[in-house]
Amino acid sequence: MNVTITPSTLEGEARAPPSKSYTHRAILAAGYASETTVHDALWSADTQATARAVELFGGAVERRADANLEVEGFDGRPSVPADVIDCDNSGTTMRLVTAAAALAEGTSVLTGDESLRSRPQGPLLEAVADLDGEAYSTRDNGQAPLVVTGPISGGEVAIPGDVSSQYITALLMAGAVTEEGIDVVLETELKSAPYVDITLEVLADFGVEARKTTDGFTVEGSQSYAATSGEYAVPGDFSSISYPLAAGAIAAADGSSVQITGANPSAQGDTAIVDIVDRMGADVTWDRDAGTIEVSSAPLSGIEVSVEDTPDLLPTIATLGAVADGDTRITNAEHVRYKETDRVSAMAEELGKMGVETTEERDSLTVHGSDSTLSGATVRGRHDHRIIMSLALAGLVAEGETTVEGGDHVDVSFPGFFDMLEDLGVALERT
Numbered sequence: 371m372n373v374t375i376t377p378s379t380l381e382g383e384a385r386a387p388p389s390k391s392y393t394h395r396a397i398l399a400a401g402y403a404s405e406t407t408v409h410d411a412l413w414s415a416d417t418q419a420t421a422r423a424v425e426l427f428g429g430a431v432e433r434r435a436d437a438n439l440e441v442e443g444f445d446g447r448p449s450v451p452a453d454v455i456d457c458d459n460s461g462t463t464m465r466l467v468t469a470a471a472a473l474a475e476g477t478s479v480l481t482g483d484e485s486l487r488s489r490p491q492g493p494l495l496e497a498v499a500d501l502d503g504e505a506y507s508t509r510d511n512g513q514a515p516l517v518v519t520g521p522i523s524g525g526e527v528a529i530p531g532d533v534s535s536q537y538i539t540a541l542l543m544a545g546a547v548t549e550e551g552i553d554v555v556l557e558t559e560l561k562s563a564p565y566v567d568i569t570l571e572v573l574a575d576f577g578v579e580a581r582k583t584t585d586g587f588t589v590e591g592s593q594s595y596a597a598t599s600g601e602y603a604v605p606g607d608f609s610s611i612s613y614p615l616a617a618g619a620i621a622a623a624d625g626s627s628v629q630i631t632g633a634n635p636s637a638q639g640d641t642a643i644v645d646i647v648d649r650m651g652a653d654v655t656w657d658r659d660a661g662t663i664e665v666s667s668a669p670l671s672g673i674e675v676s677v678e679d680t681p682d683l684l685p686t687i688a689t690l691g692a693v694a695d696g697d698t699r700i701t702n703a704e705h706v707r708y709k710e711t712d713r714v715s716a717m718a719e720e721l722g723k724m725g726v727e728t729t730e731e732r733d734s735l736t737v738h739g740s741d742s743t744l745s746g747a748t749v750r751g752r753h754d755h756r757i758i759m760s761l762a763l764a765g766l767v768a769e770g771e772t773t774v775e776g777g778d779h780v781d782v783s784f785p786g787f788f789d790m791l792e793d794l795g796v797a798l799e800r801t
């Protein structure tokens with residue numbers, strides 16, 4: 371599906387979709403537990419991949435009419451799956467499920483779509499091997515398809531922190547049900563650190579203790595997962611909130627605003643988007659108790675912002691920078707190249723088609739914003755939900771029409787994205 375956007379102004383209310391990161395963890399944690407109701411779960415292509423893995427491990431995930439998930443666990447330890455685990459487009463699923471598969475008494479095979487089969491899994495495979503499991507890439511290139519044989523019993527393992535924090539999340543979640551527990555020693559500085567905080571929060575909510583140490587993280591073994599009263603509720607997603615927030619900042623109707631509900635505080639690093647939009651000059655208020663954000667548009671100015679902790683915000687910030695006056699310098703961005711696509715290059719190249727100048731370095735992206743209007747163009751979504759959504763935002767203020775190719779991939783994290791834009795008053799056409 372291609373989506374053509376006509377320049378529009380926005381007003382009204384948008385509800386934040388539930389957090390993808392919390393939902394993945396809750397579904398897997400519920401898999402380790404006996405029975406759990408996961409309230410307000412995100413049901414997207416990525417979270418469905420995690421649900422399928424839990425089912426292949428011997429659990430059951432049922433989505434009820436009220437959109438809550440009823441999860442029946444696989445009894446503490448995953449069974450050997452009867453089929454290949456297809457993680458589709460989801461990096462989180464592949465990493466979390468690789469470590470879970472290393473607990474099974476036998477062999478699991480994991481694969482995914484072309485994008486996922488190009489992302490780095492090597493450090494996690496080596497970690498499983500160091501813990502006396504077997505784990506290899508069929509192509510011997512550190513990428514899926516992966517073959518994982520357990521069971522591991524725990525121990526100490528060293529892992530880099532600057533490729534993906536999901537390796538650490540994976541080892542902590544699986545480590546809790548090993549005999550000995552797992553000590554994760556970081557070999558390099560941790561990037562995307564707030565995602566491990568999310569993990570520690572979800573583990574605590576399922577009664578599992580894990581913590582930071584001086585050189586990494588640790589989780590004791592022989593623990594069991596159980597949510598209080600068998601209930602768990604997922605908060606709103608701040609990576610997803612970044613889109614209506616940025617849309618309001620650049621294109622809210624004069625004298626009007628965009629209000630976002632479901633924006634309650636949580637461990638998500640991507641709450642930083644509220645401060646970023648504020649620093650760029652938009653008029654934004656976040657009522658943390660009510661969980662609402664209100665934003666109206668104002669002339670924006672370029673800023674410098676590090677995405678060390680918040681990689682998923684890079685595409686949104688790049689679009690804001692394109693509309694702002696002056697340079698927006700996005701630093702500490704190398705790990706953003708290991709996502710569904712190399713998002714640093716993708717945003718530079720696609721915004722370039724709309725007349726935006728950028729300077730790309732390995733670790734940074736500088737967007738040279740200017741007062742002159744962006745030009746509408748046909749841009750490639752690159753099968754990457756965040757690239758698609760960020761380019762659609764640029765289309766709101768470009769001169770002429772902007773067509774984003776492959777728009778259906780928003781179903782990875784934000785299935786209702788284009789409906790939300792329409793509800794806020796955006797003129798768009800799906801072809």
Ligand SMILES: O=C(O)C1=C[C@@H](OP(=O)(O)O)[C@@H](O)[C@H](O)C1
Pocket residue numbers: 390391392462533534535536539561562565681682705
């Ligand atoms: O653990 C998670 O839920 C995620 C961690 C981050 O990945 P990295 O840790 O690989 O940077 C983030 O980009 C991804 O969208 C979700």
Ligand SMILES: C=C(OP(=O)(O)O)C(=O)O
Pocket residue numbers: 390416459460461462463682709710756783
């Ligand atoms: C990178 C992302 O997710 P994952 O790593 O799970 O594919 C994302 O949602 O932007």
